[in-house]
Amino acid sequence: MRARTRQGLRSSTRQQGGRRRRAVSAATAVAIGVMMLGALAPPAASAPPAVSAAAAAAGPDPVQQSLKALVRDDGMPAALASVKDRDGRTRTYTAGLGDLATGAPVPVDGQVRIGSNTKTFVAVVVLQLVAERRMDLDASVDTYLPGLVRGEGIDGRHITVRHLLQQTSGLPNYSNYLGDDVRYYAPRELLATALQHPADFAPGTSWKYSNTNYVLAGLIVQKVTGRPLAEEIDRRVVRRAGLRHTYFPAPGDASIREPHPHGYYRESTDAPLRDITEIDPSWGWAAGQMVSTGSDLNRFFGALLAGHLLPRAQLARMRSTVPAEATFGPGARYGLGLVSRPLPCGGLSWGHGGSFPGYETRGGATDDGRAANVAVTMQLDDEAGRRNLERAVDTALCR
Secondary structure: OOOOOOOOOOOOOOOOOOOOOOOOOOOOOOOOOOOOOOOOOOOOOOOOOOOOHHHHOOOOOHHHHHHHHHHHOOOOOEEEEEEEOOOOOEEEEEEEOOEOOOOEOOOOOOOEEOOOHHHHHHHHHHHHHHHOOOOOOOOEHHHHOOOOOEEOOEEOOOOEHHHHHHOOOOOOOHHHOOOOOOOOOOHHHHHHHHHOOOOOOOOOOOOOOOOHHHHHHHHHHHHHHOOOHHHHHHHHHHOOOOOOOOEOOOOOOOOOOOOOOOOEEEOOOOOOEEEOOOOOOOOOHHHHOOEEOHHHHHHHHHHHHOOOOOOHHHHHHHOOOEEOHHHHOOOOEEOOOOEEEEOOOOOEEEEOOEEEOOEEEEEEEOOOOOEEEEEEOEOOOOHHHHHHHHHHHHHHHHO
């Protein structure tokens, strides 16, 4: 999604959905000066017991070094990470500055906008409803929202719930076509924007990342449950997984509730950084509106893989994947709102990742209990920076 200044809900290195840029009010935009590197931060009070200070001081920590490189070499204002090993020990890290205007440090395990990681939360809710026999993966969109989805080459009678979750519907990506207004968008307005454009392909015949799929999935959840999507995510996932710093912002809420690093945007390579921390997130909705922390994301993906959020049959369906290398890189595959990536040390990581104006996150969890999440406070526009961010996650999972 490319527009003027707001970047899109990119969930991996090469998302074909693009990156959306949006204009930011001059009253809130802040030009930024120099950046500094932070040191290894102590663990958050709510995190599991961390390794000892003596162990941390034993030598250069490869995760800390990778965060410093993201700030030093890739120009990120800040980077932060939470890493859990297979024994349940957690380390938290920071580098850079949390607020470049004041020089404030990066909050340890601070909240960030998690972008397309939201899709995994939505997919879990859908699959819980499938397990309850209130939804069917192979039912058509028209089963739940009759007559709503029509357009050039688009017919909701031929698009299934599975097509939506697996990004095989062929629906065009609405976020490629939004205007430059920073304002509230109703979910059906986002869908209507997509339906003004022709289908990318016939349902089930190809794969292409589209935020429209998850907006539509969210609308179906609301129709089936009779409750707002945000309430269903909170009740079914956030509270069940014990996530204490994760939420779906309410309409009109442009702030981030808890301690957080500021997010930044650069109009061009030679332009100053602008603070875009406060922004209406409604244009992301079910495709990318949520806020969380690295440790909460680790807990979420760990709980998911351990079978605490879905019955075995539905988790197996979620992990049934199709090739997605063109978007997510070599060896990557896309399940139902879940991405698998091969690790350089062997095995797979399962996660999603996401982008939102001012923030980019990457992470994953493994079947043996490891988990890592790394966030930076500016979206990455270059391939080298994205590779470096993903390498930081690989370093954390393979250490």
